[in-house]
Amino acid sequence: MSRHYIRSTSPFYIVMLGLLSALPPLAIDIGLPAIPALQDAFHISIGEATRTLTMFLLGFSVGPILFGPLSDRYGRKPVLLFGLGLFSLAAFACAYADHIGTLLLVRLLQGVAAGAAAALPAAIIRDVFSGHAALTRQSYVALVNAVAPLLAPLLGAALLQLGSWRLIYQSLGGIGLVLLVLAAWGYQESRPQTGGAPQRNVFRDAVHAYSQVLRNRHYLIHAALLAASFGTMFAYITGSSAVFIDMLGVSSGVYGMLFALTAAGTIIGAAAGGRLARVWSADHLLIGGVLGSGVISLLLLLASTLGLGSIALIAACVVLSNICAGIVMPNATHQALASVGNVAGSAAALLRSMQMLAGAAAGALVGVLAGNQLTVMATVMTVAALIGVALIFVRQTLLGSPTSHADAR
Numbered sequence: 001m002s003r004h005y006i007r008s009t010s011p012f013y014i015v016m017l018g019l020l021s022a023l024p025p026l027a028i029d030i031g032l033p034a035i036p037a038l039q040d041a042f043h044i045s046i047g048e049a050t051r052t053l054t055m056f057l058l059g060f061s062v063g064p065i066l067f068g069p070l071s072d073r074y075g076r077k078p079v080l081l082f083g084l085g086l087f088s089l090a091a092f093a094c095a096y097a098d099h100i101g102t103l104l105l106v107r108l109l110q111g112v113a114a115g116a117a118a119a120l121p122a123a124i125i126r127d128v129f130s131g132h133a134a135l136t137r138q139s140y141v142a143l144v145n146a147v148a149p150l151l152a153p154l155l156g157a158a159l160l161q162l163g164s165w166r167l168i169y170q171s172l173g174g175i176g177l178v179l180l181v182l183a184a185w186g187y188q189e190s191r192p193q194t195g196g197a198p199q200r201n202v203f204r205d206a207v208h209a210y211s212q213v214l215r216n217r218h219y220l221i222h223a224a225l226l227a228a229s230f231g232t233m234f235a236y237i238t239g240s241s242a243v244f245i246d247m248l249g250v251s252s253g254v255y256g257m258l259f260a261l262t263a264a265g266t267i268i269g270a271a272a273g274g275r276l277a278r279v280w281s282a283d284h285l286l287i288g289g290v291l292g293s294g295v296i297s298l299l300l301l302l303a304s305t306l307g308l309g310s311i312a313l314i315a316a317c318v319v320l321s322n323i324c325a326g327i328v329m330p331n332a333t334h335q336a337l338a339s340v341g342n343v344a345g346s347a348a349a350l351l352r353s354m355q356m357l358a359g360a361a362a363g364a365l366v367g368v369l370a371g372n373q374l375t376v377m378a379t380v381m382t383v384a385a386l387i388g389v390a391l392i393f394v395r396q397t398l399l400g401s402p403t404s405h406a407d408a409r
Contacts, residue, residue: 005188017121018144029152057360063115068349069206083116088176095169123348127190139274149263157256209346222336227358231384234359239377265319269326289327
């Protein structure tokens with residue numbers, strides 16, 4: 001019996017990939033309004049409650065490394081379906097955790113599962129598209145992806161009105177099951193057929209794939225740029241509830257709206273990047289986004305140091321910073337994967353792992369540093385953004401103008 005999948009030329013194909021890629025930010029941001037509820041439920045500090053974010057990211061950073069080579073050998077689809085199934089099971093386990101240690105452990109497992117599933121859309125785009133078409137679709141996937149942090153805190157706040165924090169994780173389990181059905185029905189395997197008998201040793205396959213990727217300077221520099229941009233953004237994600245709810249005293253509902261407003265910057269940036277890619281070079285977009293992020297983060301740090309941290313000013317700076325991130329991240333992803341050959345699954349997996357490790361490091365710094373909560377958040381944002389600026393200079397020195405190489409594929 002023939003199967004009818006979503007065609008790669010259909011807009012629904014990009015929407016499907018965007019929804020899969022949006023699973024990690026959804027799983028992170030939907031629980032942000034519930035952090036005070038976790039404090040009360042388990043009698044812990046806000047720093048301990050935010051570990052539910054960093055544990056998820058740590059798990060996510062491991063998942064792609066484990067499952068990326070498997071997707072290169074056995075195909076994207078079985079890995080995708082396995083990851084979505086495990087994600088749903090872990091989400092339901094989170095909902096019934098009766099101790100913070102148990103919750104953190106299962107969140108780690110949930111992150112591993114999300115890494116198995118959500119790291120693959122970039123590889124799938126690399127499988128199906130090339131050149132300008134790949135960059136444009138990568139931006140559009142980022143655009144769909146960016147809707148998750150826009151809606152997730154609002155959804156989390158609404159679920160808190162209907163029930164406890166456990167309802168949030170039950171909802172994540174249901175969302176994972178819906179995506180499992182969507183992927184099973186809509187996605188046809190896209191891994192390129194290399195021919196010949198498959199190698200017998202998966203571990204040797206993985207070592208070979210990652211060694212090939214890690215020798216690629218073009219890939220490494222753009223992967224580091226992606227990680228720095230995400231670190232800047234995740235410093236805000238981790239610190240935002242402490243700044244807006246604890247420090248400035250807004251309600252969870254107002255916080256959800258503020259977070260949605262700031263997250264809209266990523267959507268604007270991704271949409272602008274997709275359109276500007278038609279008239280501006282990838283180099284110009286990447287450099288402009290990275291430098292803009294550095295300037296804006298410095299301005300937020302200066303304002304916080306001077307005691308000018310109003311809600312409006314913080315939101316305005318974060319919106320602008322997220323616009324830059326929305327331009328940088330799909331661009332850096334496209335350029336990193338442009339020259340990796342037949343190990344795109346492993347390369348995409350390592351890319352997401354580096355991204356999530358950077359986010360976990362930024363989030364951990366925000367959680368452990370003492371002092372004014374806004375200043376701490378702005379400091380970590382600035383450090384990550386300036387690392388990106390430094391990488392731009394390294395990139396120009398080592399690679400010159402790599403855009404022509406990236407687009408030549």
